[in-house]
Amino acid sequence: MNSVPSSAGLSAVRCTDETPIYRANRSCRVTSNSTNNYQHYSHIPSTLENTHLSQKQYSYTVNQRRGHANNPRQHINVETTSRLYGKSFSTAYYDRVRAQVYLNTPMHSQLKSAFLPPKPSTPQETPPKTSSDNEDPPLDYPNYTIDSLIQRLVPTDTYKPKVTFINPMLMCSRLHIRPSILLNKLACLSINSLRESTHDQGVRIMTNFLEILSHWTETFPYDFRNDEMISQLEELLRKLNSYEPSFRSITKRIDKQLRSELSKLDDYEDYIRQLNKMSSKSLNQMTLNTNIIDQCSTPILFAEQVTHIELSRLKAIGAEEILQYFITKSANEDARAETKEIKASGQLKSSQVAHDIKLTFNFETYIQWFNRLTFFVATEIVKHTQRRLRIQLITYFIDAAYHCLLLNNFNSMFAILGGLNMQPVKRLTRTWAKVSLEKFTQLEQFKNVSKNFTYYRTQLKRAMENARTRQWQVDRIVIPFTSLVSQDVYFIKTRSKNYTTEGGINLQKYYSISKCVLEEFIQCQQSNCSFQRNDQIINFIITSPTFSEDALMLASFECEPATTAYEMKTLAELQSKNQ
Amino acid sequence: MANQGPYNYSYIFKYIIIGDMGVGKSCLLHQFTEKKFMADCPHTIGVEFGTRIIEVNGQKIKLQIWDTAGQERFRAVTRSYYRGAAGALMVYDITRRATYNHLSGWLTDARSLTNPNTVIFLIGNKGDLDGQREVTYDEAKRFADENDLLFLETSAKTGDHVEDAFIETARKIYQNIQDGSLDLNAAESGVQPKPSANPRSANGTVGLDGTGQSGDSKCQC
Numbered sequence: 001m002n003s004v005p006s007s008a009g010l011s012a013v014r015c016t017d018e019t020p021i022y023r024a025n026r027s028c029r030v031t032s033n034s035t036n037n038y039q040h041y042s043h044i045p046s047t048l049e050n051t052h053l054s055q056k057q058y059s060y061t062v063n064q065r066r067g068h069a070n071n072p073r074q075h076i077n078v079e080t081t082s083r084l085y086g087k088s089f090s091t092a093y094y095d096r097v098r099a100q101v102y103l104n105t106p107m108h109s110q111l112k113s114a115f116l117p118p119k120p121s122t123p124q125e126t127p128p129k130t131s132s133d134n135e136d137p138p139l140d141y142p143n144y145t146i147d148s149l150i151q152r153l154v155p156t157d158t159y160k161p162k163v164t165f166i167n168p169m170l171m172c173s174r175l176h177i178r179p180s181i182l183l184n185k186l187a188c189l190s191i192n193s194l195r196e197s198t199h200d201q202g203v204r205i206m207t208n209f210l211e212i213l214s215h216w217t218e219t220f221p222y223d224f225r226n227d228e229m230i231s232q233l234e235e236l237l238r239k240l241n242s243y244e245p246s247f248r249s250i251t252k253r254i255d256k257q258l259r260s261e262l263s264k265l266d267d268y269e270d271y272i273r274q275l276n277k278m279s280s281k282s283l284n285q286m287t288l289n290t291n292i293i294d295q296c297s298t299p300i301l302f303a304e305q306v307t308h309i310e311l312s313r314l315k316a317i318g319a320e321e322i323l324q325y326f327i328t329k330s331a332n333e334d335a336r337a338e339t340k341e342i343k344a345s346g347q348l349k350s351s352q353v354a355h356d357i358k359l360t361f362n363f364e365t366y367i368q369w370f371n372r373l374t375f376f377v378a379t380e381i382v383k384h385t386q387r388r389l390r391i392q393l394i395t396y397f398i399d400a401a402y403h404c405l406l407l408n409n410f411n412s413m414f415a416i417l418g419g420l421n422m423q424p425v426k427r428l429t430r431t432w433a434k435v436s437l438e439k440f441t442q443l444e445q446f447k448n449v450s451k452n453f454t455y456y457r458t459q460l461k462r463a464m465e466n467a468r469t470r471q472w473q474v475d476r477i478v479i480p481f482t483s484l485v486s487q488d489v490y491f492i493k494t495r496s497k498n499y500t501t502e503g504g505i506n507l508q509k510y511y512s513i514s515k516c517v518l519e520e521f522i523q524c525q526q527s528n529c530s531f532q533r534n535d536q537i538i539n540f541i542i543t544s545p546t547f548s549e550d551a552l553m554l555a556s557f558e559c560e561p562a563t564t565a566y567e568m569k570t571l572a573e574l575q576s577k578n579q
Numbered sequence: 580m581a582n583q584g585p586y587n588y589s590y591i592f593k594y595i596i597i598g599d600m601g602v603g604k605s606c607l608l609h610q611f612t613e614k615k616f617m618a619d620c621p622h623t624i625g626v627e628f629g630t631r632i633i634e635v636n637g638q639k640i641k642l643q644i645w646d647t648a649g650q651e652r653f654r655a656v657t658r659s660y661y662r663g664a665a666g667a668l669m670v671y672d673i674t675r676r677a678t679y680n681h682l683s684g685w686l687t688d689a690r691s692l693t694n695p696n697t698v699i700f701l702i703g704n705k706g707d708l709d710g711q712r713e714v715t716y717d718e719a720k721r722f723a724d725e726n727d728l729l730f731l732e733t734s735a736k737t738g739d740h741v742e743d744a745f746i747e748t749a750r751k752i753y754q755n756i757q758d759g760s761l762d763l764n765a766a767e768s769g770v771q772p773k774p775s776a777n778p779r780s781a782n783g784t785v786g787l788d789g790t791g792q793s794g795d796s797k798c799q800c
Contacts, residue, residue, distance in 0.1 A: 326649075333601050333675075367652050374655035418655025421662075423691055447659055449645050450627075457624045483653035484622075490649025491621035494605055512620060520622060570691065 136165045139511060142502040146176050147185075149505060154189045155208030157201040166212060168507075168514035170220055171320050174327065175498060176505060178356045179220075180228040186212070187236055194243075203244050210240065210247065214254050221261035222318040225359045233258075265360065268316045272365055278543045290544065292380050293392065296537045299399035304531045305538050306373065306404065306412040310479050311527060313366045314411075319522045321363040322489045323513055328358045366482060370415050375546040377419025382428075382547070382555040390431045390559065394420065402439045407529075408463040409479045410446070410456070417443055424549075424556035427567070431560065453484060464523075472526035485521045492516060550574055588632050588639035591771040592752055594745075595660050596646045597685050598670035599678040603704040605648040606735035607670065611745050612644070633746055635753045642749060661692035665761075665769025666700065666748040673703045673732060676713040686726060694768060696761045698751045700729045702744050707734040 137144070137152050153161050153169055161169075173182055190209045194202045213236070217224060224230045237251040296302045318324075381393045401416040419425065420440070426432075446456045460480055467476040496509040547555060554574050562571045596604045612631050621628075629644035645664075647657045661667070667689045671678040682701070689699055701723045703714065716732060723730035729747055733740040752770065755761035763770055 329600060364652075371652075371654050414656065418659060421659050422655060423658075449660065450643070452621070452623065452626045452628050454625050457622065461624065483650045483656045486653070487647075487649035488621045491605065494648070495609065495621075516620070516622060566690075566695065 136162060137507065139508045141504070141507070142500040143504040144507055146173065146505060149173065149507070150182065150185050150189065153186055153212065154193070155205055155212060156193065157197065157204035157208070160208040160211060163215065166215055167219065167518060168510035170216055170223075171323060171514045171517065172510035174320065174324065174355065175493075175509075179223045180226060180232065180356055183216075183229060183232055187232070191239075203246075206240060206244065206247065210250050210254070214250070217254055217258040217261075220318060220320050221258055222265065222360045223320065223356075224258055225262060225265070226356055228356075265316070265362075268362070275542055279545070290540075291384075291389070291393075292540070293396060295540045296534075299396050300403050301534070301537065302396070302400040302541075303403035303407060303409065303412070304529070305534055305541060306400075307407055307409045307477065307479070307529060307531075308533045309369065309538060309542060310409055310412055311477075311529065313362075313369050314479060314527075315525045316362040317366060317522075317525075318360055318362060319517060321360060322486060322517055322521070323493065324358050324360075325363050326490055326493050327355055331355050367486075369542075370411065370482060372542065372546065373412060373415035374418040374422065375552075376541060376544070377416050378422045378425050378552050379546040381419075381425050382552055382559055385558055387431055387434075387559070390428065391434045394425070394431065394435050398435070398440045398443070401443055405443065405446075408467075408477050410460060410463075410481045411479045413443065413446070414481045414483070417447065422552065424552040427556060428560050456481065456484075467527070468523075472528070474528050474530045477527040477529055478524045479527065480521060480524055482521075485516070488516050488520070489513060550578060554578070588641045589772070590638070590753075590756075591641045591643055592665045592749055593663055593769040594642060594644040594666040594668060594748065595664045596644065596648075596668045596670060597657070597661075597689065598702075599672070599675075599681055600648070600651045602670045602672040602675075602678050603735045604668075604670050605646050607668070607702070607704060607733065607741055607744075608644055608646045610735045610738050610741045631745075633749060635746065635749050638753065640749055640753070642745065644745075658688060658692055661689060663767040663769050664693055664697055665752045666698045667693060668700050668702055668744065668748065669728070670702045670704050671714070671719075672705050673714050673719075674705050674708045674711040679703075679714045679719065682722070686728075694765065696755055697769065698729070698748050698755070699726075700731070700744055700748045703730070703732040704735055706732040706739055707736050 137149075149169060150173075152165065155161065170179075170182075173179075187209075190205060193205060197205060213233075217233070224233060234255075237255060240247045241251055292302065296305065377397050381390055381397070384390050384393065397416050397420060401413045401420075404410070404413040404416065446459070448455050460478070463478045467478050470476050492509065492512050496512060497506050498509065500506050553570065557567070557571050557574075562568045596608060598604055608629050612629050627643075629646060630641060631644075632639055632641045634640070645660050647660060650657055669682065669685050669689060671682055673679075686699070689697070693699075701719065703716070703719050719732075720730055722728075729744075729751065731740045731744050731747070733744055735741060752761065756763065756770065761768060761770065763772055
């Protein structure tokens with residue numbers, strides 16, 4: 001038996017980052033004369049924002065325990081096992097699956113019928129799969145049910161779904177069904193078909209099935225952080241090994257690669273946690289005397305180091321995470337609304353969609369980095385009361401942003417521009433008067449929102465095409481402006497309908513989200529750079545304290561006094577608030 | 580009434596929509612601009628999002644509305660949209676108290692980041708869910724009066740008062756132009772005068788050819 005060819009498509013390399021760059025004793029040397037006026041109200045936004053990491057993870061363990069109680073995955077596994085041994089269907093099993101799926105799907109009358117026990121083929125819903133029918137299912141078919149779509153995912157000895165269909169399904173079916181149930185159904189249906197096959201056919205079916213599984217574990221490895229998922233997978237791989245011993249090398253590879261991805265994820269999260277701890281420690285060791293130019297002599301070096309940070313944060317993000325982020329957000333809101341309704345009506349309404357719990361926060365960590373860079377830039381400027389230094393620093397950051405643009409690191413470029421445009425920096429008119437604005441004006445065009453960010457999107461497109469044609473060679477970097485990717489995904493998620501007018505699943509939406517995320521974002525994880533990483537500079541950038549918004553404003557008023565009536569009022573308010 | 584003769588308008592007013600995630604910002608815009616979204620490919624280059632031409636006192640005005648939905652947590656980014664807005668629609672959800680409680684933060688941003696003449700309109704959305712209301716009309720009205728804001732409760736779902744909110748904001752901006760309190764020459768006033776007088780606006784932010792309004796047409800991406 002040949003080994004499963006590694007799946008094409010976008011199985012991005014993630015977390016190729018060397019061991020965490022964190023060095024315990026390196027960051028933020030403290031000077032003794034660090035007394036300052038802002039210390040009391042300075043805070044590190046990232047620390048506050050990042051408490052989500054520990055808090056949420058805590059709540060997950062709680063939820064998971066609860067999950068164990070009501071919804072024991074053991075049942076499913078037992079049944080999966082019995083199916084693998086070729087025992088007959090247990091109706092009890094399907095009752096349970098149906099109950100779970102029921103929870104997963106809005107109570108749509110047309111959809112209910114979809115949750116009857118799956119038959120090996122449902123020709124009226126999906127065209128029969130033959131070797132000549134390996135194309136993606138038509139996007140405009142109005143009557144897809146989740147089960148008919150899952151059917152398209154089930155391989156036969158001659159049919160294997162294309163990656164162009166697998167990706168949207170694995171990423172977006174979570175809008176309608178939990179990934180753990182999808183895996184369960186997919187496995188049951190594939191294994192079910194063995195009963196009517198010869199052993200040779202069976203081996204071919206299972207080879208195709210393993211290929212799909214392997215694509216899943218490579219492209220969406222974080223799905224398997226979920227207990228239910230990983231134990232189902234283990235069980236499956238074990239059964240496949242006993243069905244056909246020659247599968248052993250493939251199953252071993254799948255298992256090994258997945259575990260390596262998951263342990264990389266653990267390491268990365270540890271690293272981020274340590275960073276946050278470090279940042280909160282340095283909170284009391286505020287240094288007004290440090291200066292980025294002393295740490296990192298040139299704006300080019302600065303741009304290169306932030307690019308290193310970007311890449312390590314970007315590569316850690318799972319392809320499903322942005323969508324999952326918005327699903328979780330709206331699920332939380334629905335849950336709140338539902339609780340309220342129950343309180344009001346005293347009745348339980350079970351139309352709520354159940355989702356797998358979100359177990360990764362790499363997208364949030366990335367947002368947090370973006371915000372940190374913004375605050376870092378602003379802090380570095382306003383903490384200096386000498387105008388000469390501020391002029392030097394503004395020029396430095398404009399040059400750094402410009403160099404980020406040359407590197408196609410659009411995200412850092414936008415973050416730095418964001419810092420320069422924050423009110424406490426922007427209002428320093430006497431400082432800005434001495435700054436050469438030529439590059440700045442050029443960069444500001446990227447912020448032009450007109451015609452859907454045409455200016456930026458055109459440049460991004462050019463950079464992407466360039467990188468693609470050169471197969472993402474080293475230094476063909478593209479780091480898109482994440483905020484806009486986030487908005488794009490949110491748009492499709494909220495504006496594109498989940499169901500067609502006929503009540504079927506809107507498959508076009510799956511494809512649109514998947515395309516947007518993979519092609520506009522995840523693909524960029526292939527970026528690699530050749531320039532050296534400097535851990536000392538990186539540590540300074542990611543752990544040195546930044547001011548809160550109030551502290552920035554107060555510092556700004558010390559740089560250049562309040563002039564307008566509105567500024568005077570703001571200053572008075574801030575002073576009374578922080579006394 | 581809206582979109583006849585995209586070339587014939589006297590001003591462009593820029594708006595932003597702000598407020599917590601999930602209060603219905605993009606639904607309001609969707610409702611108002613009559614589905615002029617590329618729901619399936621928002622990353623299409625060159626499409627003019629969220630624009631509509633309205634009429635105030637016999638003048639045609641093109642509204643260019645920027646929605647921050649989906650970017651709420653990128654703080655510096657959402658803030659950069661404030662500058663250059665003539666109108667800010669600040670939205671909360673009448674069924675979620677927290678979104679109302681956060682208004683003071685949004686208002687501080689809007690006041691400090693926009694010019695003093697920016698018209699801020701407070702919108703209590705999801706008016707159709709009166710049964711689940713957590714914020715009374717009177718309370719919000721008081722808040723609006725204290726802070727000198729225009730106020731309406733809307734429903735992006737049924738469309739109730741959505742038009743009014745957008746148009747009242749424009750009316751107020753227009754009034755500010757008429758009585759001279761809004762200086763059109765000031766940078767970042769959020770208002771651009773007649774295209775015929777000034778075919779390419781000074782800062783080049785708005786293309787005036789009216790293309791890209793392809794409505795609900797299927798996109799090719």
